[in-house]
Amino acid sequence: MRPAFDLSLYLVLDPVQCGGHEASLDVARAALAGGASIVQLRAPEWHKRAWLALARDLLPITRAHGVPLVINDHLDIALAAGADGVHVGQRDLPADVARRLLGPDALIGLSVSDAREVAVANALGDTIDYLGAGPVFATPTKTDASAPCGIDGLAALCSQARYPTVAIGGIQLHNAPDVMRARPAGLAVVSAICKAANPRDAAAHLRAAITRAQP
Amino acid sequence: MRPAFDLSLYLVLDPVQCGGHEASLDVARAALAGGASIVQLRAPEWHKRAWLALARDLLPITRAHGVPLVINDHLDIALAAGADGVHVGQRDLPADVARRLLGPDALIGLSVSDAREVAVANALGDTIDYLGAGPVFATPTKTDASAPCGIDGLAALCSQARYPTVAIGGIQLHNAPDVMRARPAGLAVVSAICKAANPRDAAAHLRAAITRAQP
Numbered sequence: 201m202r203p204a205f206d207l208s209l210y211l212v213l214d215p216v217q218c219g220g221h222e223a224s225l226d227v228a229r230a231a232l233a234g235g236a237s238i239v240q241l242r243a244p245e246w247h248k249r250a251w252l253a254l255a256r257d258l259l260p261i262t263r264a265h266g267v268p269l270v271i272n273d274h275l276d277i278a279l280a281a282g283a284d285g286v287h288v289g290q291r292d293l294p295a296d297v298a299r300r301l302l303g304p305d306a307l308i309g310l311s312v313s314d315a316r317e318v319a320v321a322n323a324l325g326d327t328i329d330y331l332g333a334g335p336v337f338a339t340p341t342k343t344d345a346s347a348p349c350g351i352d353g354l355a356a357l358c359s360q361a362r363y364p365t366v367a368i369g370g371i372q373l374h375n376a377p378d379v380m381r382a383r384p385a386g387l388a389v390v391s392a393i394c395k396a397a398n399p400r401d402a403a404a405h406l407r408a409a410i411t412r413a414q415p
Numbered sequence: 416m417r418p419a420f421d422l423s424l425y426l427v428l429d430p431v432q433c434g435g436h437e438a439s440l441d442v443a444r445a446a447l448a449g450g451a452s453i454v455q456l457r458a459p460e461w462h463k464r465a466w467l468a469l470a471r472d473l474l475p476i477t478r479a480h481g482v483p484l485v486i487n488d489h490l491d492i493a494l495a496a497g498a499d500g501v502h503v504g505q506r507d508l509p510a511d512v513a514r515r516l517l518g519p520d521a522l523i524g525l526s527v528s529d530a531r532e533v534a535v536a537n538a539l540g541d542t543i544d545y546l547g548a549g550p551v552f553a554t555p556t557k558t559d560a561s562a563p564c565g566i567d568g569l570a571a572l573c574s575q576a577r578y579p580t581v582a583i584g585g586i587q588l589h590n591a592p593d594v595m596r597a598r599p600a601g602l603a604v605v606s607a608i609c610k611a612a613n614p615r616d617a618a619a620h621l622r623a624a625i626t627r628a629q630p
Binding site for chain 2: 247248249250252273274275276277279280289290291292293294297300301
């Protein structure tokens with residue numbers, strides 16, 4: 201049975217932005233205390249042995265909060281660590297491969313950036329669990345990302361999608377209320393928490409903005 | 416039962432050096448016709464969906480020659496494609512994780528660059544099947560590689576190792592006889608075949624040099 205999940209405040213944990221392994225654990229603890237509802241580990245600059253060590257140290261922290269930990273891109277790290285799932289992009293291993301390798305209980309998210317990708321995703325049935333739509337705004341975090349969809353574009357993707365859809369790309373506290381107008385299931389943030397002077401407060405402020413915007 | 420394998424002419428297939436997906440298939444066919452005895456797919460610049468497509472197209476080719484196909488680093492691609500095994504480095508997922516995820520029949524190789532790494536590898540028992548030792552010479556292919564060990568250093572690593580050990584790093588036809596003096600189980604080449612004007616001839620000339628040097 202696949203666990204329930206809550207996309208409302210989706211932390212993409214980038215250990216380079218956080219400042220390393222230990223700092224990433226601190227950011228995760230703080231963000232969870234501040235209200236993060238799901239954590240994705242994404243460390244594109246890191247070798248897999250370092251990913252695995254961090255994933256293994258993160259799991260007791262996320263589990264203590266009853267929050268899933270998903271791994272960006274690398275199914276093998278998810279399998280090795282016993283993480284709760286993966287998040288794959290359009291050029292990563294296909295979602296059906298992820299489902300086959302990870303099994304029926306894994307949480308699987310897929311990035312989409314346009315109507316065509318949502319249409320393809322909509323045909324995947326319960327192969328996937330949620331979508332990540334964006335980038336909403338231009339962002340320096342992912343240099344290979346698609347063109348920004350903007351808030352109106354995001355709203356169109358969210359209404360087209362048959363899955364809960366989290367918004368990603370350039371989301372910060374100041375634009376969070378605007379992004380919520382597009383009715384995503386939640387907001388995914390990277391630097392807004394990983395680079396915050398106080399990640400707990402940053403998460404709590406985002407959480408409050410999201411709660412205010414929810415119907 | 417783990418299949419027999421022959422490290423003598425070990426092709427590291429780099430699809431960027433080959434010139435893309437189709438060109439890589441052509442290089443693989445030619446190298447196998449010329450005497451390559453094992454193929455590793457390594458595409459550090461590529462996204463995983465492209466790796467998977469290439470691995471799936473390579474497998475019927477390597478299987479037709481009775482030669483194993485191993486995947487560099489990414490266990491998930493090996494699992495998804497049904498490849499014969501993986502080759503992992505010191506910063507990739509640990510060999511025991513690879514063995515656990517891939518099962519007893521997979522071929523697992525591990526890169527080593529110094530006596531300490533060989534000593535650790537020697538304690539792994541049948542978790543691994545072979546070692547890749549090097550770089551023998553400086554090489555532009557792997558910019559994050561360790562310092563070159565040279566031929567004397569390679570000889571020391573090969574005699575210390577409890578596993579068949581293939582030499583890698585800067586090996587070309589002109590230095591192949593010298594490298595074989597270190598008594599490796601074989602020579603791993605990248606550009607010497609992938610960038611050759613005639614990959615079949617390049618493989619055949621390397622094969623001849625290796626055969627002449629073997630006791």
